[in-house]
Structure formats: C-alpha cells, structure tokens
Amino acid sequence: MAAVAASELADGEVVFVGIGLPNLACNLARATHAPNLVLIYESGAVGAVPERLPVSIGDPALVTGSLMVCGMADVFQLFLQNGRIEVGFLGGAQVDRYGNINTTVIGPYERPAVRLPGSGGAAEIAVHARRTLIVAKLNPRAFPEQVDFITSPGQRCRGTARRELGMPGAGPVKVITDKAILAADETTGEMVLAALYPGVSADEVQAGVGWPLARASRLGAVAPPSGEELRLLREVLDPKKLYLRG
C-alpha cells in the first residue's frame, strides 16, 4: 500500500501528510521518483526532512532541519484554505460508496458503540486539498454502503453532490487498499474498481466492500513494489516496522 500510495505522488507536489502509512509513502516517494515533494504536517512543519520515522505528526524530528515552522492558524488559513495543498492523505474507520470518511463514531453520535478520535484536520483536508487519497484496508465493516457519520466529505454527501456544496477541492479521487485501487467515477462520484493488485480477483475485492462495486471502463493492474522500493521501506524508512505491519 505504501508503494502504491507513493506512486500516486508527482515530483514537486505539496502534500499534507498524516501519520503512519501516508508518511511512509511520502518519504518513499521522496527517496525515489519525487525528490522535490514538499511535506507539510498539520502541526506546522513545512518541508520536513525527518532523520527518523516520526511517531506522531508533532514529532521533534519534523522540526529539526525543516524549511519553516508556523503556527496552526497559518497551517489552516494560509496553506490549506489558501489552496496551496495539492494532495491530502486520509484514512478512516469507515469509507463509503462516495468516499465519505468516518473517524468520529461507530453507532449513533449521542450514544456511540465505539467513540473514535474525531476529525482532527481531516474534515478541512477533505474540503480544501486539490485532491485527496484515501488509504484503508479492505473489509466490509470498514467499507459500508454509507458511513455512520460523515467526518470528511466525499463525492456525494447524503444525496448532494460535492460540486453543489461548493467545496474548493476535488475530494477523494482514489482509495488505495491492500487489494485494489478504487477511483471516483467522474459522473456519479461513486467509488468503482479501478485497478487490481497482482493475483487479486475482482470477487475478492467485492467481498471487502459493502456495496455492489462497479468497474471502471478500463481496469488497470497495480505494479508490485520494486526490489528497491521494498528495500527502502524495510531497511531505511521503517526498519522497526512501526507502520509496516501485516
């Protein structure tokens, strides 16, 4: 997943980085095809070059040697709302048919079965980043037809299309899973099967998704990570396997 996410980033892009897999993917991209990627963390570190894999988005390693450190009012107003962020990475406990993400509650809001951490910066990243990439492992509970709570808006929110809601960014254009890539259909906004990992069948992907999964007109094949990518991930970027579990 980290290698696939990395391949979605173009050199020179400005990426709003979340912790965990997205962070790994960004650093892999920087080490391979995108050396000029600019990493911005919601904590205020801009152009970070962490000398160790950061444990949190507020890790001191993101500050030492970065290009700029600013307050969070600047992060959200001058960078994100200003439209300077090209790619935002999001994950979530639930991702639905239209790319809406839930990181707030499982069950009813007032009396939740599971209380999740909440939005953090995810709501505004989904609104403002020029495009967002969702990273999540497939399984039917994580991919319901409709999320219990919309924390971060997708392509269609409770029946209303993103465009009608007047959001600046394009929203979630792809969902990178451990078996396939889903992509937002340009017309309907629905997440459809866009590309399969090597050796994975469409049925396996459908088994992990809670809605009847349509297919993109041209189904792609995801290239496996190269030896060099695997080496970088395992030996350089995450030798302690902080994020490379499973």
Place this chain on the structure above:
Amino acid sequence: MAAVAASELADGEVVFVGIGLPNLACNLARATHAPNLVLIYESGAVGAVPERLPVSIGDPALVTGSLMVCGMADVFQLFLQNGRIEVGFLGGAQVDRYGNINTTVIGPYERPAVRLPGSGGAAEIAVHARRTLIVAKLNPRAFPEQVDFITSPGQRCRGTARRELGMPGAGPVKVITDKAILAADETTGEMVLAALYPGVSADEVQAGVGWPLARASRLGAVAPPSGEELRLLREVLDPKKLYLRG
C-alpha cells in the same frame, strides 16, 4: 506639552505610542514617575527601549532590545482589539467640540483643499484604547466646532453619542494643548476647559477654540514642568530638538 502629557500616564500602563510629542512624553514618563510603562508601537515593537529618539514609529531603534516584535495583524487584533491598550495618544489637524479628530482632508473628501495623510491606526486607536489623550496646539482653525471629516471618533459623532455606537474604549478623555487642558464632560461629551497653564487666561484659550468653551465645575491649574523634567527633555530625550520646537 510633553511634560503635561507625561503626567497623564500612570506607572505600569500599556501605551500605544505615536511618533513625535507622544513618544517624547512616554519616554519622559518612563524616566521619571512611570518606569514600568509598556510602550507599544503600531509597527509591532512591544516594550521598546529606544537608545535614540526614534524618527518614525518604524525606527530600528525600537526593535533592538525590545521585549517582543510581532506582525501588524497581531498588533491590531491581539493587542488593540483585544482591549490590552490602556492609553492611546492621538494628534490631528482638526479636533472638534466632541473630540472628533480629522487627519484625512481639509475641505470636501472628493476634492480636498488639503489632503492629509489619513487614518493610519488612529481610527481604531480611538475606538479601542481604554482612553485616549489628544495632543494639539490651540488655534481656531485646528479647533473647529465640527471637523470636516471624522477620522477618529470622539465622544459624539454627528449627533450620536459614543456609547450608542457601541465602542469599547472611553474615547478622548482629555485634550492637552499648549495653553490648557480640555476634558470631556461626562454627561454631554463636550470638551470643556479643565485646567490652565500658569499665566494663561481662559480668554486666551477661548480665542484658540472655535466653539463657546464651557468650564469644568472645578478649574485646575497645570503645574509647570520641573527643572528635572526640562533637563531630561532638552539634554537627554531630544537634544537635537526633533520634536521640541516652539
């Protein structure tokens, strides 16, 4: 005037300092009875201790050795609008019966006889400082019944009382001139004669004011500057007579 203005400041107060005479007055107060006066300049220097008399409110001497330098968004939002400024000093080409100040135009706005610099920070200082002190030399053109243009609101603006306009600060409480002190009447908001300089008659003051000047119930006498104050002003604070003209 500088010594009179200085005597209006209490130790420990936070003063928004304009250039010229107010700056001299603040530094005199710091050198005498108010060593803990905090000087804030709209340029962003807080707690300045200028080693030379600053020529402008953006003088580098205000920065070197100051307690804090912040951006102007912080000056106006976090200090002034926040209500942290206790005293604001204002001057102006025209001051009227209700303490309204004009620093914008003489004559009609669209086709002025004299174009003055404009508000700068004066409008918001008059709105927000807990109290403002006006410093201006008496003469009937400078003290008309009504200013040509209200740049900084006084106690009554075109018929409406300050309180009804919902302004946080108390507005101009005193006008310090070269012959007398005028003070705002608590009921009417009108500037009335409050205290005379030594050897000045009420008639002389009236001659410099364009409206029939009422008197405060108790007319005070302004003490002349002490020898020490004169020495500080002439030898230490403004030896080049940048502001001590006339």
Place this chain on the structure above:
Amino acid sequence: MPMREAVSRFVRDGDTVVIEGFTHLICFAAGHEIIRQGRRDLTLARLTPDLIYDQMIAAGCARKLVFSWAGNPGVGSLHAFRRAVERKTGGTAPLEIEEYSHFGMVARFAAGAARLPFWPLRNYAGTDLPRANPRIQTVTCPYTGEALAAVPALNPDVTIVHAQRADAAGNTQMWGLVGVQKEAAFASARVIVVVEELVEESVIRSDPNRTVIPGMIVNAVVREPWGAHPSYAQGYYDRDNDFYVAWEGISRDPAKLERYLDEFVRGVPDRSAYLARQPGLAARLKAKEALSAGVNYGF
C-alpha cells in the same frame, strides 16, 4: 511562583481550562497539580486532549471536553475519555462533549484572541459535524452573499502554556511547533506560563522576534524543568514515546490507571518528586545539540 501556588490562585472549580500544545510543550506538570488540588467541574478545552486530559478525566476533574481529536497519537485510544463517552463500566461520571475539527478549534481561539464573537472559515459542507454540534453556524458574506462556516469565540478562564524560556515578568519565547498557544493565551482571562528556564530579561530582549507571549498578559510564571514530560520541549528533551505506548495498557484498565495516578500524580507532592521516581529520563531523552546561528539586530 511555585506550580502549587499558580494553580491554587488561578485555576478555580468550574473554570474553562486550556492546557495547549500540539504534541510539543504540553504541560503535564500543571495538569498533575490540578489533579492533586482536586479541581472539579472543569471544562477542558484543547485540540488534542492527549494523555493529560485523559488523566484529568479519569481523576474526575472534568465536566465537559471541548476538542477536535481525542486519541493517543500514533498509538491508539484515550480509554478514560472513551469510557466516559461510551458510558462503559469503569467510566467516571458522564462527560459532556463539544466537538470541532482542528481548523474549527484554531478559529475559535483566533476569534477569542481578537475579541470577536465569531470567526469565518470555509468548512463543514457535507459533513455531519454541524449536526452533532449546533454551535457550528454560518455567516453571510456582505460582498458575495455566500454562506461561510462560522465558529464561536473560545475565551477560556485560564490558559496554561509551557515554553522553553521566559523572564520573570512572563515575556515568553518558544520555538519548534508553536500550535495555537499564542491565540489561546490572548483569548484567556488568566494566563500561566511554565518554562524550562527562567532567563534574564536581556536574553528575551536580545531576540524579540522569538517572543510569542508578552508579559503583560501573563498572571504567573512557573519554572518547572521537564514539566512537559512525557510530551517534549525542542532543544531540551525528546518525547517519551515509550510512555505514550505504555498508556494504552494503563488507560485501558481503570484499576491500572488509578494505580498510575496514585503513584505518579496524587502520590507525589510536586514535579521534582515525579521526576525523582523516573531516574533514567535524562539519560534516555535529553536533547542533542542542533544550534541555530544568531542574527544581527543592530542598526
């Protein structure tokens, strides 16, 4: 001023209390003293409640939590918080919550600091957050007529800011991640500054652009080295990531959590005693040197 006196004088039952800091410079020392002094009915506000508010919730200090992300960063959940919100057995009294996103909380502090009643932002379209929190409103632009999101000002009774250094008058300098501490302090009726080092005024005056909080808005200055542990202070000590990982196990079990509070919070009189119980901290976490060069302020 000793921490005990600062908390005793400036933090009151029923207050809205903010201990800010985004991962960096979170003042655990102040949170622990508030627990020791048994404050009750507090409204705790901050973007990321973090371990310190989880501990204060477990200790029964909080009536309400105002926040935007309640987790243990990079590790998992804040279990005392979860038990209270999920109303599980072992939870304390139910906890009222008021929830925003980070941008929303930042905007609330910005409005509070500027003494405006609201702050406009482009946000929340399509989300369920305004439904969950009716205090998220809209404001109409006088120029374009469009509806923007609005959040109400947050003006705490007391904000506690941890920083690298301050002078005796509270002129405070910090570097590294500065979060929303400036805005929170200016928004607050009372401000307590806690520092790693108390320095001469001349140190502050030698680099005035680094001053984030001016002494004039500060009510108390407390010197408390390592006062942010297990959070960190750039240039002083690293984050104690091991403790953040350990918190998952401690907070998951109410009995373990109580034992933790008994041993490290209620069972010690002050911060020095807390540090004395963890003798290896400096060896493990003390910062290496990465000095910046100075700049010239002359003219």
Place this chain on the structure above:
Amino acid sequence: MPMREAVSRFVRDGDTVVIEGFTHLICFAAGHEIIRQGRRDLTLARLTPDLIYDQMIAAGCARKLVFSWAGNPGVGSLHAFRRAVERKTGGTAPLEIEEYSHFGMVARFAAGAARLPFWPLRNYAGTDLPRANPRIQTVTCPYTGEALAAVPALNPDVTIVHAQRADAAGNTQMWGLVGVQKEAAFASARVIVVVEELVEESVIRSDPNRTVIPGMIVNAVVREPWGAHPSYAQGYYDRDNDFYVAWEGISRDPAKLERYLDEFVRGVPDRSAYLARQPGLAARLKAKEALSAGVNYGF
C-alpha cells in the same frame, strides 16, 4: 534572477502591485525598476505609500492608490500624491484612491491570505471612512446578532517583499518589523522576494521558526544588497533619515522631482549604478552588531 527579469516577467501593466514593509524593508529597488520599465495603469496598494509610491505616482505608473496613511513619516507630505489628489498644477493624471485605516488594510490582506471574501473587525463606528469608501461594509454575527465592520479581501496580482535572506528556492527569513508581508505574499497571485543575502538552504533549515515566506509561493528570488535604501534592513543598514527629510524639498517641486527620477532612477541601469552614485552610504548607514544568541533545535 536579476531584478530586471523579475519585474519584466512578473509585473504587468494594469496589475495590482504591492510593495510592502512598514518603514522597514521597503523595496525601493523594485519600485525603481518598475519605473524604468515604464509600467502603466497600476493599482498600487500598501498601508503607507511612503516615498517609493510617491515616486511611482510622479513617474506616471499608477492609476489608483489603495492605502491607509499617505505621508512622509516624521517629516511631512508626499507631494506627488498630494498634487494628484488635490488636482494641483504640476500633478500627473488624476489618481483614484481607495482608503482604509491600518487595521482595515491589515484585515484586507489577512482575508486575501486566507482566501476568504471578507474579514470582520470592530471598527469605523462614528467615523466618516465608510462614507468615503463604500467598500467598508458590515457583517452580522450569527451568535450575537451584532453588526461588525467588514472589509473585502485584497488579492494582489503581485507582491514584492524585501527580506534579509532567502535560499535559492525562495524560503525567506526576516526579523525586526515584519509588518503584513506574510499576509500580503500569501494573498498574492505572484510573489517576488528581494534579499540582502542569498544563503544556502542549510542556513534556512537551521532556524525554521524564522521563515516567514515559504519557497512554494515564491515566483522569483532577487539578490539586491541595499535594495531597500533609503528604507532600512535591520542588522544590515540603518534608515537614511536624511533622504526622507530631503524628499520634502524634492517632492514639493515637480521639476526637482523629475530631476531626481532622471538622475537616480531612469538615469541608472540598475541598483548597483544607483548605489555607485551615492558612495558614502555604507560609511554612514552600515549597521553595528547586536547579535542574538542561537537556540537549540535538537531532540
């Protein structure tokens, strides 16, 4: 990039141009190059037009001025500006003006930088400014119902910022008075950074909290030592107060002003030639040393 190329590529006829800096770091070098290249119909915006906009108005570059205080600080008037507004003989074509207070201009840049259509502020009650400028409006608070003042966003076509140092990618650091430069740059479609020193990226990275403008929003970086003269650069050179005083006499007389422009602006090819005509500057104005200490960014 040479100044000539930066202005030629990024400043166009009809643009809204901002050369910011409050007394400090005003980029006269860029203003002079704009005059040399004969730009026309510019809308010039900044809080304090200062001598540089007075010169640009005299040179016929400006169609409109957006400002809050148009004077020669501590000295007197900007006479080219006054002739244009008072429509006196010797004035150039009439100048359209749009006038705010400092807070209003700051708020306009803040809105522009945050890409909001307006910014709320408590101001202008009782003043004649909204009558003189109908773009000053009110906005209704969704919580209290009260009417606050509002100003519209200012989003310049190009903003020129002078700073002490930047790296080749435009990551820019400044200290001393920083005015509204950050907001103006973020509000702008294009940004030109002009610096006293071009430094290695490692210098910037050694003190990231000093970075005010990130390279990602910068279109051109110009190295131009003494480029702010007669304004100043803290730590590099003092303000040329003598020239500010002399400007009163120069600008009062249209013929003298023309001669000044012919000799020091149009009559020189670039900034080095301008400096070569004033050989005593460094001896008179070079800054003394007042170094700050560095801080530790290690962990």
